[in-house]
Amino acid sequence: MIMRVKALGIGLMAMLVLGGCTSKASSKHSAAVRVTAKQKRTERRKAVRHVNHGQKRIPVSRWHKTAGAARIPILMYHDINVGNSLQMPPKQMQNQLHWLKDAGYYFLSPDEAYVALTQNKLPQRKVVWVTFDDGYKTMYTHGLPMFKQVGAYVTINEITDSLTNPNHVDLQQLRALSDATGTTVNIESHTVSHLDMNKLPMAKQMTEMSYSRGRLQQWLHTDINTVAYPAGHYNRDSVIAAQKAGYKMALTTKPGLATAKQGLLQLHRVRVNPGLSKNRYLELVQTGI
Secondary structure, eight states: OOOHHHHHHHHHHHHHOOOOOOOHHHHHHHHHHHHHHHHHHHHHHHHHHSOOSSSSSOOOGEEEEEESSOOBBBEOBBBBBSSSSTBBHHHHHHHHHHHHTTTEEOOHHHHHHHHHHHHEEEEESOOEEEEEEEOOIIIIIIIIHHHHHHHHHHEEEEEGGGGTTBOOHHHHHHHHHHTSSSEEEEEEOOOOOEEEEGGSSEEEEEEEHHHHHHHHHHHHOOOOOEEOGGGGGOHHHHHHHHHHHSSSSSEEEESSSBBBGOOOOOOEEEEEOOOOOOOHHHHHHOOOO
C-alpha cells in the first residue's frame, strides 16, 4: 500500500512538472507568435514606406499659407497620340513632363489639391495637377513609362463602361496603373457612360456618378473623391448630384486656374493643345491662359 501511495505521489509530481513545462512552452509559443505577427506588420509598414511612389512628398505640416486664395493649374489632357487637338503626340507629352520637372513643379495628387484649395496652403510656389480624361489605352502603353521617368503624380479620370473598348485601358491595365511604382497614378471618375450631364434628368445623373464611383472603389480598393464632367457639360443638378454621390471635387472644362471661389464642384482647368513651345507651355501652366 505504502509503495502504491509513493508511486502515485511521484506520478502526480511528474504530471505537475510536465504540466508546468507545457504551460511555459505554450506561453513562449504564444509570445513568439505575437512577436512574429508584430514583426510582419512592422515589415509591411516599412515596405510601404520604402516603395518608390515618384516625386518626394512634402508633408502638409510643412506647407505654407498663401497670401490669398490658393490658385492651382489643373492641366487637362486626353489621349497620348497623334491626330486631333485632344491628342498629345508622345514626344511632346514626354517633353512637357520633363519641362515641368526641370522648372521645379510639384505634382499634386487629388488629395493634396483638395488641401490646397480648402486650406489655402501649398507645399511650394510652383504646383501643378496633371489630369487625363477618358482612360485611353495609351495611358498604359505610352503614359506610364513617361510618368516613371519624372516620378510624376498624375490623375486619370476613367469612364467605367469603357474598359471593354479596345482603345481604352482594360481592368488589368487600370489596376496596373493604380498600383504602379516610380510614379503615382490616381484614378478618379469620368462617369459610367460619358454622357452630357446637362441633358440628363437628375436621377440619371446620380446613377452615372454614383455607379462610377462605386465601381472604381470596388475594383481599386481606394477612395474616389473627384469626378470630371464629360465634355465639361453640366448644370446645377450635376453639382447637386456630384455632392450627393460623395465627391469632394468636380472638374469642368472652363479655362483658367482653379480656386475654391469657383466652387469645389465646378473647378476650372487648363486645356493643353499640341504644338506648344517650351516657353509658351510654361507660361500657360503659370497663368492658365
